[in-house]
Amino acid sequence: MSKISKELVLAAGIIPKLKLGIKTKKGVVSTGVHRVTMVADKIVTDKDPRTGKDVEYVRYLFEENGEKKRYQTKKLNENGELSYLVQHLAEIEEGKEVYLEMQKRGIKNFISVIPVEQGTEIEVEDEEPEIIEED
Numbered sequence: 001m002s003k004i005s006k007e008l009v010l011a012a013g014i015i016p017k018l019k020l021g022i023k024t025k026k027g028v029v030s031t032g033v034h035r036v037t038m039v040a041d042k043i044v045t046d047k048d049p050r051t052g053k054d055v056e057y058v059r060y061l062f063e064e065n066g067e068k069k070r071y072q073t074k075k076l077n078e079n080g081e082l083s084y085l086v087q088h089l090a091e092i093e094e095g096k097e098v099y100l101e102m103q104k105r106g107i108k109n110f111i112s113v114i115p116v117e118q119g120t121e122i123e124v125e126d127e128e129p130e131i132i133e134e135d
Contacts, residue, residue: 021102030103037096040060043059091115096116098116099113099114100112
């Protein structure tokens, strides 16, 4: 991002997305492990990219390397149950650090959640991790 564009984005109060995966011609590629601090979460309504219908999401606000980042996931899974990612991130208190990483098992992507202070991995399936298109 150019210096001027970055300044404009910050001045507009736009919080960049936490990019756990990037969609490429060869498929989705993880951006690696992200050590983030949980800042806040809230329920928002947004368009489902598949159906175009309004759906409830949980939007998380994290801080990574001193910069605020956002990540959102559907509140409910395809069975109408509370998303596993939402359930596991509910265990992380505001101000606590966690490692997040998109990983692949077979054809499924999932988000690995590792509380920094515990050092043990919690694997959480997320049918549709927020993917960023490669330019």
